[in-house]
Amino acid sequence: MKDRSTGGFRVHQNGETDMRGCYCAIAVAGMLKMITPELEEGVVGYIHRCQTWEGGIAGEPGLEAHGGYAFCGLAAATMLGKAEEALNLERMARWVCQRQLAFEGGFNGRANKLVDSCYSYWQYGSLSILRSLLHIPQEEKAWCAPEPLQMYLLLACQERERGGFRDKPGKNCDYYHTCYALSGMAASQWHRGSPPTTLGENTLLVESDVLYNISKEARKRLERYFADVPNITHDECFGSILMAQVSDLLHTAVCCNCTAISDRSSGTGFYTAPCGHAYCESCLHRVFCLSSRITCRASVGGTGICGRLIERGQMKFSSSVDLVTERVTQTRRKVYEVMNKSKFDCSGTPEYDQFLAEREDMVQRLLDDSDASKQRLAQQELER
Structure with missing residues (x-):
């Protein structure tokens, strides 16, 4: 999805290039330790060109600054460690602070627009990142008012009967606004660290990592999990993309004797021979009923058979899920060795x-x- 002509990322194949694509690509790559020089190339320049005279960030160069795109651009640049290089942070902080409306207490996404509960995260999340980048002490006064924001969210946006959150009074609640209203409320509660700023104990939310919008505990678990994992190279990244394209072929386990198929969800028992070929339980009992040693007659290459001698004791029990995992591993290795090419190599x-x-x-x-x-x-x- 990398758009080399602009430095940004497309949001889907043959789709538009905007700041959402940059954030999604960099966030996923950052969590999986897949950020490479090839992936990073041109991104900082693209984000820089999207910052407007107001200080916010537009979806594309030349457009109007927008709260959602501003967060995406700021967060992506921060993940790359290039926020100071890409953006005028002071001007952006001023623009974000101007988005909180005095009467409603909530945030809007653009100048002269109405408030929207989802911008409580896009804007307050940006403020939290900016305070960290500008080295503002936690004890210093908040740049925006967290209590009026929380009052707007809880009193004006939360539906009393269903509990979900809506855009603004008069609208219906939905999952999108529920997610980002709560995310913004969490960001406003913990913007100055502990103790949190809340309207009461029953409104307290878990502290979140605003860059990825996951809890701090989840971020710690993520870092621990990938602590010993080496950074993935550009070639391995491309191999993973090819692997995803053929993943649909790996959703089944097939018995080499009767060609019975078991999908991932069934958990049907299969037995794997040392040569890697699988036998379903019924075929296993049938082929070994007369002898404890047989010749594997699985088709190889479409023109021959495996021919390897296997013993009953060598058969390894495995569910279809285990077989899929083994096949994914084998195919991934082949992808790296054989199919690791770009579209220019294939042209x-x-x-x-x-x-x-x-x-x-x-x-x-x-x-x-x-x-x-x-x-x-x-x-x-x-x-x-």
Whole structure:
């Protein structure tokens, strides 16, 4: 999804490039220790070009500053350790503080817009990051008012019956606004550390890591888990991408004798031979009923059989889930050794050209279907 022409990231294949893509890519890569020079290349410059004269950050260069994009750009630059290089932090802090409205207590996302509960996280999360980057002591006075924000969220945005949070009074609650209203309230409660700033003990939330919007405890567990894991190289990252593309082929375990298939969720018992081929329980009992040693007759390469001698005691019991894990490991190794190529390496090969042709045909069919639908709608309008 890297857009090398801008330095940013697309939000999906053939999709738009904006600050959401930067944050998602850098956040995932940072948590998994996959940030490489190739991944980082151009990102800081892209974020820098998206900061506006107001101090906020736009989704793309030349657009209006927006609270959600501002958080994404600031957090991504902070994860890379380049926030001071990419942004004017003082100007951004001023812009974020101006987004809290005096009457409502909540935040808006852009100048002259209405408040929205989700911006309590996007804006207060940015403030928490900025205070850390500018080395503001925790005991210093808050830049924005946390109590009015929490009052707006709890009194105006939380639905009494269902408990969820909404955009603003008059709207329905939904999961999106519930998530970010609570996230923003947690950020406002712990912005100055302990003790938290709350409206009462029953409103206290768990302290969160605003960069990733996960709890501090979850962040510690994440760091402990990856503490001994070496950084993944660019080649390994590309191999993982290819692995994801073929993952659908790895969701099943297949008996090499009767070709019985077991999906991941079934947990059907399979036995694995030393040669790596699998036998379902019924076939295992049948082939070993006359002898304790057999020749593995699993197909190899489509033209021959394995031919390896295996004994009953060598068979390893495994659920289909275990077999899938083993196949993923083996295929991942093959991906690294054989398929670790970029699209530029594949250009010109028959397989890649066929893929491009099929994709163009698919796009054309979609366009034709769209045109046909428009014609039917136009005909229906005329008939009315």
